[in-house]
Amino acid sequence: MLDALTIRRWVLVGLLGVVVCPLGTNALAQVELEVGTRAEPLVLARGTDSETVCGIVTAAEDGPCVLIVGGMHGNEPAGAVAAGQIATWDIERGKLIVVPRANVPALEAGQRRTPGLGGDGGDLNRAFPLDGEVRDGVARELWALVERFEPDWVLDLHEGYDFHIENEESVGSSVIACDQERARALAGKVLAAVNETIVEPGQRFEQLETPVAGSLARAAWEKAGIPSMIIETTSKVHVLSYRVRQHRLAVHTLLRELGLGPSPAATVLGPNASREGLRIAVFDGRGVGQGAAAQMVKVLRRAGKCNVQRLDGHDIRARALGAFDVVVHPGGSGSGQAKALGVEGRRAETEFVRAGGGYLGVCAGAYLAACNYEWSLGLLDANVIDREHWRRGEGGVDVEWTGSGRALLAKDSSAALVERFEIEYANGPILEAARQPELEDFEVLLWFRGELAENGAPLGVMPGTPAVVGAAFGKGRAMAFSPHPEKTEGLYALLHNSLLWLAPREVEEE
Ligand SMILES: [Zn+2]
Numbered sequence: 328m329l330d331a332l333t334i335r336r337w338v339l340v341g342l343l344g345v346v347v348c349p350l351g352t353n354a355l356a357q358v359e360l361e362v363g364t365r366a367e368p369l370v371l372a373r374g375t376d377s378e379t380v381c382g383i384v385t386a387a388e389d390g391p392c393v394l395i396v397g398g399m400h401g402n403e404p405a406g407a408v409a410a411g412q413i414a415t416w417d418i419e420r421g422k423l424i425v426v427p428r429a430n431v432p433a434l435e436a437g438q439r440r441t442p443g444l445g446g447d448g449g450d451l452n453r454a455f456p457l458d459g460e461v462r463d464g465v466a467r468e469l470w471a472l473v474e475r476f477e478p479d480w481v482l483d484l485h486e487g488y489d490f491h492i493e494n495e496e497s498v499g500s501s502v503i504a505c506d507q508e509r510a511r512a513l514a515g516k517v518l519a520a521v522n523e524t525i526v527e528p529g530q531r532f533e534q535l536e537t538p539v540a541g542s543l544a545r546a547a548w549e550k551a552g553i554p555s556m557i558i559e560t561t562s563k564v565h566v567l568s569y570r571v572r573q574h575r576l577a578v579h580t581l582l583r584e585l586g587l588g589p590s591p592a593a594t595v596l597g598p599n600a601s602r603e604g605l606r607i608a609v610f611d612g613r614g615v616g617q618g619a620a621a622q623m624v625k626v627l628r629r630a631g632k633c634n635v636q637r638l639d640g641h642d643i644r645a646r647a648l649g650a651f652d653v654v655v656h657p658g659g660s661g662s663g664q665a666k667a668l669g670v671e672g673r674r675a676e677t678e679f680v681r682a683g684g685g686y687l688g689v690c691a692g693a694y695l696a697a698c699n700y701e702w703s704l705g706l707l708d709a710n711v712i713d714r715e716h717w718r719r720g721e722g723g724v725d726v727e728w729t730g731s732g733r734a735l736l737a738k739d740s741s742a743a744l745v746e747r748f749e750i751e752y753a754n755g756p757i758l759e760a761a762r763q764p765e766l767e768d769f770e771v772l773l774w775f776r777g778e779l780a781e782n783g784a785p786l787g788v789m790p791g792t793p794a795v796v797g798a799a800f801g802k803g804r805a806m807a808f809s810p811h812p813e814k815t816e817g818l819y820a821l822l823h824n825s826l827l828w829l830a831p832r833e834v835e836e837e
Pocket residue numbers: 399400403452485486
């Protein structure tokens with residue numbers, strides 16, 4: 328589906344003759360947000376392990392050109408994710424050149440340095456020496472972007488391990504400006520905008536000076552006379568979506584100050600994310616279990632053409648779901664996630680589904696979708712029963728398909744040809760029909776046949792209750808999994824298939 332914005336941009340690209348390089352699908356799969364509907368992205372380090380894309384956004388009006396780099400260090404994902412979202416922003420003036428994932432091998436390994444390279448050679452942000460040649464590989468290609476586009480500003484997005492204000496050893500939560508008056512002044516504005524959103528004094532951003540020797544930002548200023556800034560979030564306490572939002576706010580503030588006129592909604596999430604494929608929001612706020620959002624994202628990305636982003640209660644209260652087709656709540660604590668959403672966030676979610684969005688809840692997310700807690704979303708006509716024995720255990724449990732469950736969910740899974748199979752379970756809800764007249768009856772897709780009954784849970788409660796249910800809610804649909812297909816080898820397809828059912832009708836019909 329091409330919306331008006333997309334069409335306008337293609338026309339613009341054609342008129343301006345922005346450099347066009349065909350992009351391999353493999354490279355596309357690696358970017359957080361597909362930037363293909365903007366201009367055709369440039370491909371850097373093509374054909375190597377380090378191959379990565381560079382998105383280019385050109386406004387109709389002239390204005391400053393800003394180069395934004397994320398993912399220099401592989402264990403600092405917030406900068407990479409934010410840059411991927413920023414590559415989808417609209418601007419009124421100037422040009423954005425965005426490399427979201429500068430060091431792909433390091434990002435894939437989740438480590439600071441490029442795997443297999445020791446010393447400074449493995450640290451991409453030490454590969455731009457002041458007194459010598461820029462190193463090979465991606466560093467050389469990034470520098471070539473600087474020389475070719477001669478940007479007016481260079482921004483590099485990083486993360487530290489601790490808050491600098493409390494621990495001088497780390498540069499976490501800081502804005503590091505190059506040695507230029509205007510850069511210092513603008514860094515102050517960026518700092519003020521971000522600090523406005525921070526409650527804890529010990530987590531406030533501080534302004535630091537002079538990026539480290541060997542960094543892209545330092546070289547941009549000292550070798551090419553281009554003012555630069557490094558923005559550092561802190562990975563220690565906050566979830567990824569929180570840190571990504573700080574990066575977005577910092578960059579948005581700077582672009583606004585520079586006169587590029589980024590669209591106001593840009594601080595939320597890329598509002599112009601590619602319309603190709605499903606747009607899936609995975610909740611990663613408080614109440615989500617350790618690693619549960621990351622596991623869910625990993626599994627959903629295998630579904631193929633889809634755009635998966637993480638967001639939290641702040642984003643949802645700011646109506647970020649408007650840019651997505653399906654919201655996913657993973658395992659953890661149902662009440663914790665409800666609390667992180669707040670009354671306003673819960674209302675935004677039910678309105679999202681009522682208006683045609685999809686809701687997928689797994690374990691804690693299934694508790695959240697039910698009716699009978701004061702914090703329930705009430706998307707499904709289901710009550711959680713035997714609530715006092717919610718800690719009934721973790722492990723494999725036997726389940727059995729219903730006809731419609733198999734038709735809807737089984738394709739391409741290891742359970743496609745069987746009636747009964749085992750699935751991982753971890754204290755998920757035991758559901759029964761709530762019979763609320765204003766809610767659609769749910770359809771059972773999978774029954775529990777086996778059971779776990781630990782910590783005082785009585786035997787016989789679990790077997791014969793629904794393990795997976797789905798129902799329409801307003802113009803949208805909701806599905807709840809009490810067990811964990813994303814933790815069960817061979818059953819990931821159950822989630823992939825659920826997305827096709829949950830997505831709004833227009834997408835389904837494409
Ligand atoms: Zn870094």
